[in-house]
Amino acid sequence: MPFILRTIRKARWYKIEDVSWLEKGDVPADPLADLNTKANELSVWLIEDDRSNLNHVVTALAATRTHISNLDYALLDMQLLPELNIKVRHTTGGTPDEKANVSWHRDLVELSAFKVVELAKSILAKAERKRVPETEIRRLIIQAIASGRIEPTKLQESIRGKMGG
Amino acid sequence: MTERQFEHNVVPSSEFASVLPSLTAWQVENSTVQQERPEEIDQEFTILFEAAKEQVFEDGMESEFSKELISLVKKYGDAAMEVVADLITNERVNAEVASEALRWLGRMDHSTSYHFRRWLLERSLGCSSAMVRDGAALGLASLNDPHAILYLKQAILREEHAELCEDMEQVLVQLENAR
Numbered sequence: 454m455p456f457i458l459r460t461i462r463k464a465r466w467y468k469i470e471d472v473s474w475l476e477k478g479d480v481p482a483d484p485l486a487d488l489n490t491k492a493n494e495l496s497v498w499l500i501e502d503d504r505s506n507l508n509h510v511v512t513a514l515a516a517t518r519t520h521i522s523n524l525d526y527a528l529l530d531m532q533l534l535p536e537l538n539i540k541v542r543h544t545t546g547g548t549p550d551e552k553a554n555v556s557w558h559r560d561l562v563e564l565s566a567f568k569v570v571e572l573a574k575s576i577l578a579k580a581e582r583k584r585v586p587e588t589e590i591r592r593l594i595i596q597a598i599a600s601g602r603i604e605p606t607k608l609q610e611s612i613r614g615k616m617g618g
Numbered sequence: 619m620t621e622r623q624f625e626h627n628v629v630p631s632s633e634f635a636s637v638l639p640s641l642t643a644w645q646v647e648n649s650t651v652q653q654e655r656p657e658e659i660d661q662e663f664t665i666l667f668e669a670a671k672e673q674v675f676e677d678g679m680e681s682e683f684s685k686e687l688i689s690l691v692k693k694y695g696d697a698a699m700e701v702v703a704d705l706i707t708n709e710r711v712n713a714e715v716a717s718e719a720l721r722w723l724g725r726m727d728h729s730t731s732y733h734f735r736r737w738l739l740e741r742s743l744g745c746s747s748a749m750v751r752d753g754a755a756l757g758l759a760s761l762n763d764p765h766a767i768l769y770l771k772q773a774i775l776r777e778e779h780a781e782l783c784e785d786m787e788q789v790l791v792q793l794e795n796a797r
Binding site for chain 1: 674675676677678679680714717721725748749752753756759760779781782785788789792
């Protein structure tokens with residue numbers, strides 16, 4: 454079964470043990486900053502079950518930024534979405550990588566506040582949360598440019614200027 | 619930095635103080651910073667950090683906060699770093715904002731504040747907030763200076779969050795490879 458990938462900030466998702474103010478079954482509010490919806494939709498990426506496109510998607514996402522930086526993501530089994538009553542729609546992404554945009558971008562649609570919180574609970578309990586370091590991101594972008602997947606002109610100038618180092 | 623500021627504002631007072639980097643050697647080598655700083659610098663940073671609480675930060679994306687932070691550090695140099703160090707090490711600012719500041723302090727190009735920025739990043743590995751410690755580790759990764767290896771190793775030994783520990787180890791490997 455494939456996965457859905459959502460970029461996050463890992464530090465917002467650290468598990469907090471023994472927090473007196475947090476009721477059983479509830480989740481802290483900070484992770485919700487990574488699940489900001491627009492028009493009740495949330496942009497995610499489909500990752501094949503063998504993860505063969507994981508680096509491709511990570512590179513595409515990193516290439517949208519103003520600076521080379523680490524990229525944190527959560528990877529959630531797509532099978533969990535029907536359980537949360539969350540619908541998925543195939544839409545086009547907005548990265549400098551056309552293949553990634555067309556092939557793997559998805560939106561989670563018709564999201565209510567309740568569904569977003571349930572999604573946050575699932576990410577906290579069941580998702581893999583990983584960090585791709587800045588050095589690796591630099592290497593992946595250089596590779597994507599060399600292979601022609603990403604046009605350098607589509608990168609922010611602040612990134613293009615740092616590609617030599 | 620005045621003696622009073624050194625004693626009361628910047629030096630860590632926590633239980634980790636003994637294993638955290640001292641500013642003394644750096645301070646002795648850089649006697650030019652032993653001056654009073656204008657009050658408006660404190661005010662500018664206090665306002666900047668306070669306003670940033672309303673912003674949602676994303677990795678690798680410039681923000682009004684990051685642009686202004688870099689601009690003020692370049693403008694005021696070590697006097698600016700004194701204020702930032704005071705705000706972060708004494709945990710007087712929002713943890714997410716402090717974390718964001720540390721990321722950009724590691725990333726920015728500004729040779730004259732380099733040692734102070736590195737000191738602050740190493741020192742912030744001992745802050746009580748995991749989010750701030752993460753920002754410090756990411757700032758050190760951007761700085762890519764093996765000087766931080768010892769402090770990272772100590773931070774890893776103390777770290778209670780398994781995920782953060784894993785991320786710090788990733789930075790440690792990077793810095794060891796940079797030697």
